[in-house]
Amino acid sequence: MKRLGTQTIQLDNPPTIVSTASIVGPKEAQGPLAKYFDQCLDDEFWGEKTWEKAESKIIKETVNMAVTKSGIAATDIDYCFAGDLLNQCISSSFGLRELNIPFFGVFGACSTFVESLCLGSVFVESGAATNVLCATSSHFCSAEKQFRFPLELGNQRPQSAQWTVTGSGAAVVSANGTGPFITMITPGKIVDMGIKDANNMGAAMAPAALDTLITHFRDTGRKPSYYDAIITGDLGYIGKEILTELSETKGYNIKSNYNDCGVLIFDKEKQDTHSGGSGCACVGTTFSGYFYKQLQEKKLNKILLIATRCFNEFYELSTRGKHSWYCTCN
Amino acid sequence: MKRLGTQTIQLDNPPTIVSTASIVGPKEAQGPLAKYFDQCLDDEFWGEKTWEKAESKIIKETVNMAVTKSGIAATDIDYCFAGDLLNQCISSSFGLRELNIPFFGVFGACSTFVESLCLGSVFVESGAATNVLCATSSHFCSAEKQFRFPLELGNQRPQSAQWTVTGSGAAVVSANGTGPFITMITPGKIVDMGIKDANNMGAAMAPAALDTLITHFRDTGRKPSYYDAIITGDLGYIGKEILTELSETKGYNIKSNYNDCGVLIFDKEKQDTHSGGSGCACVGTTFSGYFYKQLQEKKLNKILLIATRCFNEFYELSTRGKHSWYCTCN
Numbered sequence: 028m029k030r031l032g033t034q035t036i037q038l039d040n041p042p043t044i045v046s047t048a049s050i051v052g053p054k055e056a057q058g059p060l061a062k063y064f065d066q067c068l069d070d071e072f073w074g075e076k077t078w079e080k081a082e083s084k085i086i087k088e089t090v091n092m093a094v095t096k097s098g099i100a101a102t103d104i105d106y107c108f109a110g111d112l113l114n115q116c117i118s119s120s121f122g123l124r125e126l127n128i129p130f131f132g133v134f135g136a137c138s139t140f141v142e143s144l145c146l147g148s149v150f151v152e153s154g155a156a157t158n159v160l161c162a163t164s165s166h167f168c169s170a171e172k173q174f175r176f177p178l179e180l181g182n183q184r185p186q187s188a189q190w191t192v193t194g195s196g197a198a199v200v201s202a203n204g205t206g207p208f209i210t211m212i213t214p215g216k217i218v219d220m221g222i223k224d225a226n227n228m229g230a231a232m233a234p235a236a237l238d239t240l241i242t243h244f245r246d247t248g249r250k251p252s253y254y255d256a257i258i259t260g261d262l263g264y265i266g267k268e269i270l271t272e273l274s275e276t277k278g279y280n281i282k283s284n285y286n287d288c289g290v291l292i293f294d295k296e297k298q299d300t301h302s303g304g305s306g307c308a309c310v311g312t313t314f315s316g317y318f319y320k321q322l323q324e325k326k327l328n329k330i331l332l333i334a335t336r337c338f339n340e341f342y343e344l345s346t347r348g349k350h351s352w353y354c355t356c357n
Numbered sequence: 358m359k360r361l362g363t364q365t366i367q368l369d370n371p372p373t374i375v376s377t378a379s380i381v382g383p384k385e386a387q388g389p390l391a392k393y394f395d396q397c398l399d400d401e402f403w404g405e406k407t408w409e410k411a412e413s414k415i416i417k418e419t420v421n422m423a424v425t426k427s428g429i430a431a432t433d434i435d436y437c438f439a440g441d442l443l444n445q446c447i448s449s450s451f452g453l454r455e456l457n458i459p460f461f462g463v464f465g466a467c468s469t470f471v472e473s474l475c476l477g478s479v480f481v482e483s484g485a486a487t488n489v490l491c492a493t494s495s496h497f498c499s500a501e502k503q504f505r506f507p508l509e510l511g512n513q514r515p516q517s518a519q520w521t522v523t524g525s526g527a528a529v530v531s532a533n534g535t536g537p538f539i540t541m542i543t544p545g546k547i548v549d550m551g552i553k554d555a556n557n558m559g560a561a562m563a564p565a566a567l568d569t570l571i572t573h574f575r576d577t578g579r580k581p582s583y584y585d586a587i588i589t590g591d592l593g594y595i596g597k598e599i600l601t602e603l604s605e606t607k608g609y610n611i612k613s614n615y616n617d618c619g620v621l622i623f624d625k626e627k628q629d630t631h632s633g634g635s636g637c638a639c640v641g642t643t644f645s646g647y648f649y650k651q652l653q654e655k656k657l658n659k660i661l662l663i664a665t666r667c668f669n670e671f672y673e674l675s676t677r678g679k680h681s682w683y684c685t686c687n
Contacts, residue, residue, distance in 0.1 A: 028484045030435070034459050036485045105360070106544055114444055114503070115667075116464045120547060129364050129544035131472060132666075134446045134464035142461060146476060153483030154358045155366045155542075173444070212485075214436055214459040217450065336462075337445075 028152050032246025035213045042151040043204025044144075045099065045158075047315035048092035050085050052167065052193025054300075055312065058293045063316035064194070065092055071168055071193060078168040079117060082193075086111070086122035086164035089195035093315075094160065097199035101126060104199065105156035108143035110134050111164045111307055112191075113173060118164050122195075128160060137232075137261050138215075139163040140196055140311035141334035147200045148209040157202050164195035165306030175225055188226040189263045189289060189305035196311025198319075207322040213246060215239035215333075229266025229289075229302055232335040236262060237273045239333055244279060251281045255327045258318065260310035260334035261289040263303035288313035310334050358482050362576025365543045372481040373534025374474075375429065375488075377645035378422035380415050382497065382523025384630075385642065388623045393646040394524070395422055401498055401523060408498040409447060412523075416441070416452035416494035419525035423645075424490065427529035431456060434529065435486035438473035440464050441494045441637055442521075443503060448494050452525075458490060467562075467591050468545075469493040470526055470641035471664030477530045478539040487532050494525035495636030505555055517557040519593045519619055520630035526641025528649075537652040543576060545569035545663075559596025559619075559632055562665040566592060567603045569663055574609060581611045585657045588648065590640035590664035591619035593633035618643035640664050 029037050049064045056067030066088075075081040086109070094101050107126065109119040110133035123130060135142035143161035150156040168178055170191040176182045200209065218238045222231035236259050244250065251257060251274075262270055267287040274281045288310045289303035304313075314332060321327040359367050379394045386397030398415075405411040416439070424431050437456065439449040440463035453460060465472035473491035480486040498508055500521040506512045530539065548565035566589050574580065581587060581604075592600055597617040604611050618640045619633035634643075644662060651657040 030485070030487075034435075105364075110464055115466060124547040124549050127546055129546050131476065131544060132464040132466070134440055134462040136445060136462070146461065149480060149483060149485050153479060153485070155360070155479050155483070157360075214461060216457055216459050217454040219454050 034242050035211055035246035036149065037211050038148060038152045038209060040152055041208035041210045042148045042200045042202060044207050044209065044319065045199045045201045045204050046093050046096035047196065047198045047319040048089050048096060049196050049312040049316040050089045050194055051312050054167070054190070054298065055192060055194055055292060058298060060292055060313060060317050063320060064312060065316070071166070078166050078172070079113060082111070082113070082118040082164050082166040082169055083122040085166070086118055086162055086195040089197045090123060090126065090160060090162050093197035093199050099158050099199060099201065101128065104128050104158045104160050106131060106150060107160040107162070108133050108147045109162040110139040110143070112136060112170050118166070119162065122164065123162070135334070136336035137305060137307055137309065138334035138336040139307045140314065141260065141332060144198065144200065144209060145212045145214060148212065151200055151202050159200050160197065161200060162195065162197035163307040163311045165191050165193065165308040167191045167193045170306055184301060185226045186301050187224070187229070187265055189228055189261065189302045190293065190300035191306035192292060192304045192308040192312060194308040194312040196308060196315035198315060207319065211247065213239055213243040227265065228261070228305055228337050229263040230269060231337050233262055233266040233269035233273065236270050236333050236335050237277070240274065241277055241279065243331065251279050251284065254284060254329050254331045256330045257281055257285045258330060258332050259287045261305040262287045262335055263289040263305060264295070265302045291317070364572050365541055365576035366479065367541050368478060368482045368539060370482055371538035371540045372478045372530045372532060374537050374539065374649065375529045375531045375534050376423050376426035377526065377528045377649040378419045378426060379526050379642040379646040380419045380524055381642050384497070384520070384628065385522060385524055385622060388628060390622055390643060390647050393650060394642060395646070401496070408496050408502070409443060412441070412443070412448040412494050412496040412499055413452040416449055416492055416525040420453060420456065420490060420492050420527045423527035423529050429488050429529060429531065431458065434458050434488045434490050436461060436480060437490040437492070438463050438477045439492040440469040440473070442466060442500050448496070449492065452494065453492070465664070466666035467635060467637055467639065468664035468666040469637045470644065471590065471662060474528065474530065474539060475542045475544060478542065481530055481532050489530050490527065491530060492525065492527035493637040493641045495521050495523065495638040497521045497523045500636055514631060515556045516631050517554070517559070517595055519558055519591065519632045519635035520623065521636035522622060522634045522638040522642060524638040524642040526638060526645035528645060537649065541577065543569055543573040557595065558635055558667050559593040560599060561667050563592055563596040563599035563603065566600050566663050566665050567607070570604065571607055571609065573661065581609050581614065584614060584659050584661045586660045587611050587615045588660060588662050589617045591635040592617045592665055593619040593635060594625070595632045621647070
């Protein structure tokens with residue numbers, strides 16, 4: 028392992044992503060990537076009484092599927108890196124408790140899946156682990172309830188809003204394997220340009236994605252054309268446009284090979300998700316379902332995956348006054 | 358780096374904890390460890406308008422203090438590992454955004470400080486980083502608001518309840534230094550015995566602490582007497598008693614050298630915190646303030662620090678029904 032430039036880590040014995048798995052909700056099942064997911068659910072509850080319990084079940088079953096596909100016994104997986112959007116990361120904590128694998132809780136918001144892959148691959152490359160499990164989940168209904176407004180209120184969503192993906196993505200990363208490999212990591216900085224609108228996450232996240240993108244190119248000496256695909260996690264239509272434009276002003280033309288998981292996962296015309304998909308499961312399922320298979324089948328050989336997360340737009344919601352509180356009505 | 362037994366990582370070139378810093382709130386300032394903290398605040402707001410903003414300021418200033426003490430330029434710190442208890446980990450995200458250091462968000466609940474130290478030291482030992490910053494915070498008022506009941510309601514707290522420590526602990530970990538060293542890591546599993554009472558965290562966490570404790574001894578071949586001190590994060594009086602008893606039934610006598618940060622940080626007779634302290638800052642400030650200095654002064658030479666976190670007792674709060682929501686009253 029060695030460091031390149033200011034922020035990048037080069038993995039000299041790059042870990043292999045041995046397997047991935049993905050389960051998605053009913054809306055994602057109607058989207059253009061449906062055939063790539065391992066399982067599409069018919070309803071948001073999946074037989075559970077609450078959205079949170081459904082989300083826990085989704086991540087639990089996704090993880091079991093990834094482990095089964097890997098051919099590695101669960102007892103040979105050294106550590107698990109996982110997190111989600113919910114208070115206390117309850118969906119991953121409860122979804123993974125029966126796995127009996129030592130657990131590192133990660134909070135990268137919508138970037139959790141890729142943050143977990145970064146941490147896991149450093150553990151594998153360094154010899155701290157031989158096999159690790161990386162996983163995340165999100166759920167449209169539980170996320171709206173926690174971060175915006177309960178669905179029962181029937182609030183209208185503005186056009187800049189994104190639709191939290193219901194689903195889970197999981198990957199088993201190992202020291203042993205023949206690829207696809209994780210070869211480099213460029214952990215990003217917090218870049219906050221002051222966007223405070225919880226319904227415009229693309230604009231909030233694009234400057235941070237730009238910063239990491241440029242840093243990666245600067246650290247490695249690579250150009251956008253080096254990659255078959257440059258993929259952001261969940262900038263959506265608005266954020267994608269901002270990132271494309273900002274990149275050009277910085278001298279990097281990414282127009283021909285750049286796309287965003289939030290743009291890819293839903294059909295813009297038919298699905299009415301406004302600015303596209305978002306949430307931990309957006310990049311989690313799109314990578315685990317679609318891109319991983321493209322890499323396996325050599326339809327894509329080199330990809331740059333930039334997960335994105337929000338800070339500021341939730342700040343105002345959470346600190347609006349010292350008299351806020353949490354009400355529960357059964 | 359090599360693996361010992363089933364869960365333990367041995368760091369062959371152990372990273373040094375170059376510096377620590379701690380800031381605490383007014384209640385902690387009246388406790389028995391007050392003189393060990395770098396700064397004690399007079400009030401919970403520290404000039405801010407909300408508890409969350411105060412918590413952000415506390416972690417920001419603590420981190421600045423730890424970096425200054427380390428003698429390492431902030432630009433030479435490669436990565437930051439941090440998290441807290443709040444929704445979206447807002448206190449650490451906002452407290453650290455001006456630092457301009459690539460950021461890994463961690464959610465280990467009350468174990469966040471030690472989880473950050475584990476991740477950071479693997480990064481340093483492996484060469485992925487030379488210097489890292491590890492930090493956490495918690496705040497009694499913001500934690501009560503988010504996880505239990507708003508203080509304005511004036512609810513009585515049962516005797517088994519613990520008092521979330523207001524404060525922040527931070528540490529700079531480096532490849533270069535003369536100790537104290539981080540020599541081994543034993544990441545723990547999720548152990549859930551079904552305790553669902555948000556006001557009895559000690560009972561919820563003790564079985565997990567036991568599992569990690571025994572695993573560590575089994576992996577390393579060490580006995581309790583190897584350590585000058587065995588310290589848990591925030592089991593409090595109830596959890597401490599349970600862990601001591603359970604350990605004995607498993608053949609490990611820890612009575613003479615075991616204590617808990619939640620027991621140490623408040624005065625049982627005078628401070629009325631019931632079962633003791635808890636929260637991210639409990640182990641964060643007690644280690645950074647008290648135990649780190651004991652190691653530096655060689656009053657203690659070998660310590661085993663077991664941070665603890667809760668799962669189940671918050672589950673019921675967060676999933677009580679699909680009609681829960683978040684109300685904000687300005």
